[in-house]
Amino acid sequence: MAAEAELALRRILVALDVSEQSRAALEAAARLAGGLNAELVGLFVEDSDLLRMAELPVTRLVGARGTGALDPAMLRRAFKVQAAEAREALERSAEQWQVKWSFRVTRGSSAEAVVAEAGDFDLVALGRTSRPAVRTAPLGATARRTAMAASCSVLVSRGGQRAGCPLLTLYEGGTRALPLTAELSRVFACSLIVGVLAETPERAAALEAEAETWLRESGLRGRVERLDTAEAAAIHDLVKRRDAGLLVVDQRGPLASKLNLEGLLETQDVPVLVLR
């Protein structure tokens, strides 16, 4: 295996709102930060689009109890309340996992603001959607934009990570992601499934052998599986079949780079860590 620069997650940004999925992302990020001794920064975005929308004379709020005008001042106060709530959640998680943390609030269009902030970080964690009750699209706009545009690694969570379930990592050769993968398996105290991706059966066999050796030498619990195609559906099947709790995809891999990431994120119920 050729030596490459190792992947390390030292600074983690977590995009916070008050949704369940965001909480799941925070939980995963805090645990990761605790295990990897990384710094955790919480980001709350006051959505400027919404503020502008509130200035429209025709905008009306609809709630279960009736309708009313959307007052920009009220909206700003609501952002403050949510930011405070998000900050508290961050503080609790950070204390639980004993993580160095900070919190910042920014204003802008949600997705762009997150992508802009992500530049300084090794990993950005966020929920798959922030408005699950109404959004019909399985992948929210912020998550989609961040996953596509952020230069750093991305962790997208839908629900929490189920304890004890194995970690599935895609493997196409190369040592870049291996130490981090081993570290993750230690942090989450779970076994490993190495999903081998290859163009040819010969290459796949060679990779399988490599992966076996690596597992053995690192003293890790785990198994090696072969993926027939580098397609979202095939990966989804393997996750289901092996009851994996976290999916790790190294996007530098030749096949993984061609993967339909959006499709993969849409179908996965488990948190997905996309490494870049």
Add this chain to the structure above:
Amino acid sequence: MPGEIKGGAPLAAERLCWRCDTSGWAFETTEDLEDLGEVIGQARAVEAIHFAVGIEQPGYNIFALGPEGLDKHGIVRRFLEAKAAGQAAPADWCYVNNFREAHAPKAIRLPPGRGVAFKEDMARLVTDLHDVLISAFESEEYRTRRQVIEEELKERQQASASEVEAAAKEKGLALVRTPLGFAFAPVSEGKLVPPEAFEHFPKEAREKIEADIEELQKRLQAALEKTPLWIKETREKVRALNQEIAQLAVGHLIGALSDAYADLPEIMAYLGEVRQDVIGNVDLFLQQPKQGAGPPPAREGEAGRNPLRRYRVNLVVHNHAAGKDPKSDDTEGRAPVVYEDNPTFDRLLGYIEHRAEMGALVTDFNLIRPGALHKANGGYLILDARKVLTRPLAWDGLKRALFAKEIRTEPLAHMAGLLSTSSLEPAPIPLNLKIVLIGDRQLYYLLSFHDPEFGDLFKVSADFDEVIDRSAANDRLYARQVATLARENALRPFGREAVGRVLEQAARQAGDAERLSAQTDTIADLLREADHWAGTEGREIVERDDVQKAIDKQVYRQDRVRQRMQEQITRGTVLIDDRGAKVGQINGLSVLSLGGFSFGRPSRISARVRLGRGDLVDIEREVELGGPLHSKGVLILRGFLSSHYASDRPLSLSASLVFEQSYGGVDGDSASSAELYALLSAIAEVPIKQSFAVTGSVNQYGEVQAIGGVNEKIEGFFDLCAERGLTGEQGVLIPDSNVKHLMLRPDVIEAVRDDRFRIYPVTSIEQGIEILTGLPAGLRGPDGHFPEDSLNHRVEARLVALAEQRRAFARGGGEEEKG
């Protein structure tokens, strides 16, 4: 011959003590004797217990009364255990959860011996249920069905939302979620229309957008209103699914258990409730961690950390069915006999423990602990009356349970009305037992007098006697008692003579040559000590000398005060004469009891007389050192004097009586004869021989009556005389009626036998005064006068003279008299 008094002879040595005749006994040592199974001399008490145990009526509980040391406990216990052995073991009782009202746990009765099995069965059931339910709810079938239900909700929500969203899109609007709720806004090319641009829209377009938004708002509103209803429907579907799955899993497990308890309707009903509760609370099982994981989070309102405690069985009473042979020391298939040595309220009626949890004290039916009444239910409970009465509220609690015929376990503070926090109210358990209270007589009489309920609950008194009548048969039984005690205490065998000496000591303890002490504990002490002394002598068999040594050593160990008091006399600090003769002075005898050791002590009593108006001054009473009985004795003297002598004249003397050098107070009338002798001596001016000491009370007719502690009194004076030297003149006058109580020390008897000391039994004052003064007392002749030179004559003459003197005074010096 008139003027002579009969009697006056000292007692022969043989009459001073009952010497146990061992020649008729057919054993050499106590090894040859069988254990004594019966109780000697307590026929009345034994019959009372027999009667009370036999009668099947409420209130026939027993109060066993009598002084300490009679082995009341042992006798009662042996008797009850023999009785209980023939009775069936009572039911087992357990407390289980009341699923409807958790604060009122249910009590379930089971046949003896089945409680433990039931408890174990329930514990196993819970483990099995846990496994079965977890696998049922982890099954593919369940997960899929549940997902289908949840998916349905999502689909309904999404369908309605997408519908509105699609409609909005068609109209160039977007549905946006804000922190305050949903809102519709116009979009253009996938972006929200900025407010500046919107203002430039033509009026009609703006109005159309407004109208569209209003319509969409209504549709969204309608959709939102349905959401809570859908969620509720979904939750109900999930619950129904859970119940269906649980029912399948639980049914056969509980069914299997029900077969084992088909004969017990209460258990069957309980199992039915368990089944319903498990089905309704499947979550409790599913929350439980898999093996090896940490404890589940505490649930509010649940005592303890494990919510499955609700299915446990708290076995409060467990007995053993007959025929089984359990290794434990339990009742083994018979009625229980329980002795509670610390009968507090809680330990009698049971109590409810609490556990601190998150700063609050919580409890549940598992923390109900049984009391002595639970354990003894269906059998017998022995309690010490004094302890029950001194433990706060224990007596009230016991009476309440007996009246109500049920055990109601509640916190002590509840009973006292001091606590209003929530606790449990366990179902009461029916109570049917016999209680034996053991206590002294005073306690029994106090309770009878002051507690009106006492008589209703303790109808039978088993009155234990502290003495046993002596007879040849009883002596032999007593010897067997000695043998039994020796064996129980693992002592050396006692020789025949040694046993005889023990019996003599038992008679001495009883203070009566015709009775034996029933206080087995002091007899047992004597046996143990005699055994010890035999051991120091290297003997294999305890001999009479060892018993004597044990007695002597016991006395010596307690003898310090007596010895110091005697020293005060021999050194002349306390004045007591034992020779010579004096007018108006006599040696009285008193008994002191200190810490169970009694001894006699001589005291000088003196009387002085002068002309007066018939007042008899008892100095002890004047200074309040004399008790009422002593005063009574002195007043009797006045009655005797005024009626016996010169009854036709006023008693014209003034006399004073005193116990010399007495600083601690006296009571009792046993010195009244001595006081009378001193008074007669003073009136007649005839000296009394100081070599005598006197005891005995006297009545208005001059008859001498029995007193207590005769042996100690004689020995007290004897010790003094022996120390100063026995002259052969010294002796003690005792009431004739006390002769049967004589159980004197061997050294006293020896001195009497050698004519160095004498003991005179007297029946009347006349008899006594003759011995004391050497003068005949004199009987009133037909002429109404006492014979010349008799003591009575002198007394009367003096009284007449005093009366004449007084009359002369009254005539000649009336003013003086008045003054």
